[in-house]
Amino acid sequence: MIYGHGDWSPLREEVLHDFATNICKATGLKGLREHLKEHLRERMELISIYPEPMAVPLREAVAEREGVKPENVACTSGATDAIYTIANLLRGIDGATIAIPTFTEYSDACSINGIEPFYTSSLSECGIHIAQSCWLCNPNNPDGKVWDREELETLIIANPDTIFIIDMSYGKLSRISVGKPKELIRHKNVVTIHSLTKHLGVPGLRIGYVVAHEGFIKALTAIMRPWAISSLGIEAGVWLLDHEENYSKAIKDYLEDSRILEGIGNLNGYKLKPSSTNFYLAECIFSDSRSLHSYLRHNFGIAIREAQNFRGLRPGHFRIAGQTREENLLLLEALKQYNLHYKSDL
């Protein structure tokens, strides 16, 4: 981590409505989380034994879910661990094309491993200047954009010597399908990254995985440290894979409720980018997001993710993730109030 992040909610006092983290807040997932907690409470003796060094039980469960072989899967301590380990493996490769604005860690992990990052804001532009690795977030953080599938496929085929690392951490939180890893990895130059916890609202567990061609996974696991995932993490991961399907409607309902936030685009003084997910990138065009954040915190107990530290964004940008219907409506009202308040201050 070279630059900071902004999302450790317990540190933020007085936050009543936390729109800042993009954790899935589907109320319908409460049952899943309660069952999982109960399951882990009963399996607490696992803290006394070493985890399986390469998380084999989880690896096998992921392979079954994704319809691939265990040899196509590597489990990691969250998606960020996957990003860093892949960058470590690619050390020596000639450059990284990174589509911005996006999650900062691709750039950090590449720089740390001596891979020079090149930034682009359009996929078609990539086609001309593409490096030996290309990092994409699909759907993208912070704007929830899903890359055009055909355009992406054309790019992958046209650049067989470039490795495409596609971070699908928010794939299960997308209204538009981002494709199945099983199909994507038919291209040997595609590597997909996944989170097991973001869409289920349990990011404290740190469980992620990588799906790729066997040769790539073999090279990746050879450089991975053993015991990367905690015993409880492995246990939780296997349990989640067994139970998450019962909750797909809860996520769907939540994604629909999150669309209330699209109303921001109709408010005076704000712009909003289209998003396929539970979170949105907005821009305040009359003030910076720091002042906006301070106003929302003080007057409404609302936290937003100031987004000015994403490369390629402006001081007015902020990211918000869907909460309950009522909270989403409250945010719209609060943003309206800020505009009025700001004008009255002029």
Place this chain on the structure above:
Amino acid sequence: MIYGHGDWSPLREEVLHDFATNICKATGLKGLREHLKEHLRERMELISIYPEPMAVPLREAVAEREGVKPENVACTSGATDAIYTIANLLRGIDGATIAIPTFTEYSDACSINGIEPFYTSSLSECGIHIAQSCWLCNPNNPDGKVWDREELETLIIANPDTIFIIDMSYGKLSRISVGKPKELIRHKNVVTIHSLTKHLGVPGLRIGYVVAHEGFIKALTAIMRPWAISSLGIEAGVWLLDHEENYSKAIKDYLEDSRILEGIGNLNGYKLKPSSTNFYLAECIFSDSRSLHSYLRHNFGIAIREAQNFRGLRPGHFRIAGQTREENLLLLEALKQYNLHYKSDL
């Protein structure tokens, strides 16, 4: 991980007495573990929030315990994560002197990051051929050897351009003091690695830390991935630091009981290295450890750690860690029986 490890106990069916893992088995620690489990059961809601990106609450607690500044501490997902991250930071450095036999991960982590390992079996020999990094395990795994403090200090002072990475993961399981990190890091070229869980018998949690000069820690944290330790891991770590002192006698008693294993040195057909810790490196001089292991498993339900895959060791080597007094005595008897059985088979 390039070569495998041998210590995922749940996979080993029929194991009644697990001498293979070097987890601390002090019966007096049961109370600590039960309290910790209860504490984590009550804090299970933590799985729903992101961990603090750099584990700041744990970092501060470690600094207080070690009598150093938080700027001297970096927290990692277990000691192995520390080894890999340090090797990643040292990428480009000219070589690694590694004192063998020792934990395989120093060599693996260095090779992965393009640092060529050089092996030596004696510290004084190091003085002549030392590389720009020197990796020592103190007390050493697999033989429990504590490096002579004066000899080590002389080496550190004589080689100011070499970074000494001293893995003190078993430091709290040593009858001989290995020194305090606070004092060791007065030498700017010393970095110490610690485990928070090995001596307390909770390795499933994955919590470790590094203590070093501020400049080194600053460089290290800059390349570390955020959210490396799970929310429950951070919570458990802070709790353990608050409570572990009440259990130092339990560990001391256990280390005394483990000395029963020193009787192996008096058995016909076996050799034993002196050890300061709860585990010992032994050698069967009439058979390889694979056959010995198979016999012990089949006839006594005993697991040992075959040690032939440690660089520098022979087929007869095996490592055993102290269990209860009764189990330790059983192992002595079982080893005696194997010798008789082996002779009768000739």
